[in-house]
Amino acid sequence: MPQREGSLDQAPTGVPLLIVRLDESDLSLKLMEMGCLPGEKLEIVHRASGGDPLAIKVMEYVLGLRSREAAAVWVSWGDTPLRNLWNSQEP
Amino acid sequence: MSLPRIFLAGNPNSGKSTLFNALTGLHHKTANFPGVTVESLQAEIELRTVGKTILVDLPGTYSLYPQSQDEWVACQALVQAASESLPTLVVVVVDAANLNRSMLLISQIQELGLSMQVVLNKCDRVASPSMKGVLQWFENEMKIKALVCDARKGLGLKEVSKAFDQRLTEAGHPAASNEPNNRAVSNEPGTWAASWNQVFGQGLEAQNAVSDAVRARHSAETIDRYRRINQSLKSCPLHETKAKAALPNGPDRVLLHPVGGILVFVAVMALMFQALFAWASYPMDFIENIMLWAGENLRQILEPRSPALSHLVTKGLLPGIGGVLVFVPQIFLLFLFLVLLEESGYMARVSYLMDRNLKRIGLNGKSIVPMLGGFACAVPAIAATRNIVSWKERLSTIMVLPLMSCSARLPVYALLIQFAVPEGYILGIFSLQGLTMMGLYLMGVVAAVLSALVMKFWIREKGPSYFMLEIPAYQWPVSRNLWQVPLRYCLNFVQGAGKVIVFVSLLLWVLASFGPGHKISETLTGNAPPPALEQSYAGVLGKALEPAIRPLGFDWKIGIALVTSFAAREVFVGTMATIYGLEGDPNEEGNQLRLKERMQKDTVEGSKEPLFNRAAVWSLLVFYAFALQCMSTVAATRQETRSWKWPLIQLFYLSALAYLASLAVYQWSL
Numbered sequence: 001m002p003q004r005e006g007s008l009d010q011a012p013t014g015v016p017l018l019i020v021r022l023d024e025s026d027l028s029l030k031l032m033e034m035g036c037l038p039g040e041k042l043e044i045v046h047r048a049s050g051g052d053p054l055a056i057k058v059m060e061y062v063l064g065l066r067s068r069e070a071a072a073v074w075v076s077w078g079d080t081p082l083r084n085l086w087n088s089q090e091p
Numbered sequence: 092m093s094l095p096r097i098f099l100a101g102n103p104n105s106g107k108s109t110l111f112n113a114l115t116g117l118h119h120k121t122a123n124f125p126g127v128t129v130e131s132l133q134a135e136i137e138l139r140t141v142g143k144t145i146l147v148d149l150p151g152t153y154s155l156y157p158q159s160q161d162e163w164v165a166c167q168a169l170v171q172a173a174s175e176s177l178p179t180l181v182v183v184v185v186d187a188a189n190l191n192r193s194m195l196l197i198s199q200i201q202e203l204g205l206s207m208q209v210v211l212n213k214c215d216r217v218a219s220p221s222m223k224g225v226l227q228w229f230e231n232e233m234k235i236k237a238l239v240c241d242a243r244k245g246l247g248l249k250e251v252s253k254a255f256d257q258r259l260t261e262a263g264h265p266a267a268s269n270e271p272n273n274r275a276v277s278n279e280p281g282t283w284a285a286s287w288n289q290v291f292g293q294g295l296e297a298q299n300a301v302s303d304a305v306r307a308r309h310s311a312e313t314i315d316r317y318r319r320i321n322q323s324l325k326s327c328p329l330h331e332t333k334a335k336a337a338l339p340n341g342p343d344r345v346l347l348h349p350v351g352g353i354l355v356f357v358a359v360m361a362l363m364f365q366a367l368f369a370w371a372s373y374p375m376d377f378i379e380n381i382m383l384w385a386g387e388n389l390r391q392i393l394e395p396r397s398p399a400l401s402h403l404v405t406k407g408l409l410p411g412i413g414g415v416l417v418f419v420p421q422i423f424l425l426f427l428f429l430v431l432l433e434e435s436g437y438m439a440r441v442s443y444l445m446d447r448n449l450k451r452i453g454l455n456g457k458s459i460v461p462m463l464g465g466f467a468c469a470v471p472a473i474a475a476t477r478n479i480v481s482w483k484e485r486l487s488t489i490m491v492l493p494l495m496s497c498s499a500r501l502p503v504y505a506l507l508i509q510f511a512v513p514e515g516y517i518l519g520i521f522s523l524q525g526l527t528m529m530g531l532y533l534m535g536v537v538a539a540v541l542s543a544l545v546m547k548f549w550i551r552e553k554g555p556s557y558f559m560l561e562i563p564a565y566q567w568p569v570s571r572n573l574w575q576v577p578l579r580y581c582l583n584f585v586q587g588a589g590k591v592i593v594f595v596s597l598l599l600w601v602l603a604s605f606g607p608g609h610k611i612s613e614t615l616t617g618n619a620p621p622p623a624l625e626q627s628y629a630g631v632l633g634k635a636l637e638p639a640i641r642p643l644g645f646d647w648k649i650g651i652a653l654v655t656s657f658a659a660r661e662v663f664v665g666t667m668a669t670i671y672g673l674e675g676d677p678n679e680e681g682n683q684l685r686l687k688e689r690m691q692k693d694t695v696e697g698s699k700e701p702l703f704n705r706a707a708v709w710s711l712l713v714f715y716a717f718a719l720q721c722m723s724t725v726a727a728t729r730q731e732t733r734s735w736k737w738p739l740i741q742l743f744y745l746s747a748l749a750y751l752a753s754l755a756v757y758q759w760s761l
Contacts, residue, residue, distance in 0.1 A: 049349035064443040
């Protein structure tokens with residue numbers, strides 16, 4: 001699978017993701033404070049029906065958020081070094 | 092002299108409130124809600140050298156840049172404290188499994204220059220070669236004193252108090268200015284606290300004016316802080332979390348399922364109401380019998396000495412107090428359920444599950460906690476809306492909250508349902524009256540949903556809408572909290588509502604015992620018999636009201652109860668008790684019957700039709716389900732919306748709703 005990028009609300013569930021950047025918006029500060037920082041690993045662990053809200057695992061805890069909020073987070077995924085990121089110690 | 096203060100700060104779900112409860116027991120100053128610390132809860136504790144100290148439990152926050160009202164309360168308290176010279180200690184409670192996220196708040200508080208103590212909580216959830224190494228890391232790397240405790244099991248509490256004592260002694264000592272920052276300068280221009288005050292000092296409304304430049308600065312600062320935190324954490328011997336974040340395995344497969352999750356939620360609610368009606372009836376009967384027994388004995392003691400005093404105590408005071416005490420078991424059970432739901436981590440899942448649906452009606456997933464809390468009491472629930480970021484969603488939640496049937500309606504429902512629904516069971520387990528009770532609650536919820544929809548299109552307030560909520564791992568509730576928190580609310584209720592009810596029942600006794608044309612002094616000395624209820628002041632008042640409430644099926648006696656329960660709806664039962672206790676000759680055999688039987692025997696004037704017939708009782712039930720008969724709620728809405736506009740709108744629309752719905756029910760079921 002080639003490496004791909006997209007916004008978090010469009011990303012696949014159950015796959016290790018890497019945060020590339022956050023859109024400049026009023027909620028990006030809140031997201032960052034909650035641990036969604038560029039370079040941080042995360043994974044979508046649950047999607048409610050219709051994909052909204054969704055639950056992500058970030059910094060070893062689970063955060064529930066709306067898909068509109070997730071859209072502010074740009075992530076990448078794929079089989080290149082990212083595949084094993086979740087379990088690796090430090091890239 | 093002002094006492095030294097300790098502020099408990101920390102992320103939500105860090106176990107802050109559990110630590111607070113463990114340290115303070117039942118000695119709290121303000122009432123609050125399980126789980127959600129909406130107001131800074133205070134208690135006085137005794138430390139060995141410092142002596143009396145005020146312990147403040149601040150609302151949970153992730154950073155000192157607030158986004159919601161409760162975060163603002165916490166941040167403001169800390170920044171304010173930094174500019175005062177009182178001996179102050181900030182205790183940051185840290186969920187050890189989420190150390191790096193907590194470090195953000197710690198690093199911000201550190202810059203305020205207040206003396207700080209870190210308490211590492213939930214250490215059973217992490218793997219570390221030695222906790223000693225972690226504490227040393229805090230001391231050497233971060234220059235912060237830290238210690239370990241297990242607030243849930245109550246382990247390490249002595250060490251915690253000892254450390255508080257030590258830190259406060261140091262802080263109060265002038266020689267202790269080897270703190271990282273000197274507090275005296277913290278409010279001067281250019282400091283962190285000063286720039287915070289510039290942006291947030293005027294309250295959160297000013298936050299709309301937070302410019303893009305300031306926001307960008309805060310974002311850059313946060314990134315930089317986390318970079319430094321991650322750098323320092325490399326030398327911290329705390330690496331792994333034992334408790335892996337639980338989603339999506341285990342119970343969440345069912346509990347977060349779009350259909351299954353809602354079914355489970357409805358089942359949990361059904362169980363709760365079943366418990367409130369069926370199980371609570373035993374202790375309630377017990378309390379009722381004790382009050383009857385006490386009344387009879389007091390009458391026998393007081394009657395020969397002073398008939399007037401006996402009348403006042405047994406017919407005015409005791410029924411009023413009994414009316415309060417009798418629903419303590421139900422309040423206890425209700426809070427027990429709420430604590431269970433909150434502490435187990437289920438409440439956060441319900442918020443998550445319901446956000447999508449609540450968003451559609453203009454509310455927020457976070458509205459579910461205040462709305463369930465509204466089943467207990469709307470007053471703290473209104474304050475519990477403070478963690479909803481969007482002002483419009485928060486306002487809508489506040490406006491519809493009084494439609495959630497609060498515990499004060501329970502005794503009214505419990506008394507009246509007996510006249511409307513026969514005893515009996517469906518399928519052998521579900522009590523018919525219990526199901527009716529649940530139906531009334533459901534009716535309130537449906538009305539709340541419809542009102543919220545109206546608000547959604549009607550309220551014109553702008554602002555972003557967020558739902559960002561940590562979903563904590565499941566855990567067993569702490570057994571101490573299971574009895575302590577409900578008990579505290581019961582005590583609070585008896586004290587708070589008790590005062591109102593005793594006052595109102597005394598007033599009612601005076602109004603019902605005396606009347607125009609009767610000399611008070613003659614009645615008191617026993618020279619003249621008290622007037623019949625109809626000729627008393629209360630009766631005159633009720634009669635004046637009768638034309639307006641006749642279409643709803645109510646007579647002048649119910650009119651009296653409506654007037655007295657305007658301040659607080661739970662007064663209804665006490666009023667009924669007082670009215671039916673007063674009427675007729677107290678020595679007559681039939682009057683010794685309990686309230687229910689007395690009410691049952693009453694008839695509509697001039698006919699054999701019972702006064703509490705099915706149509707009238709349903710109408711009355713509907714009226715109490717919708718009407719805003721609670722001064723405290725009006726005051727709370729005023730407080731939280733900071734205007735008279737919203738409480739008045741709330742009062743008007745709920746009164747209109749109650750009257751029209753009652754009218755419809757009575758006219759239709761006649």
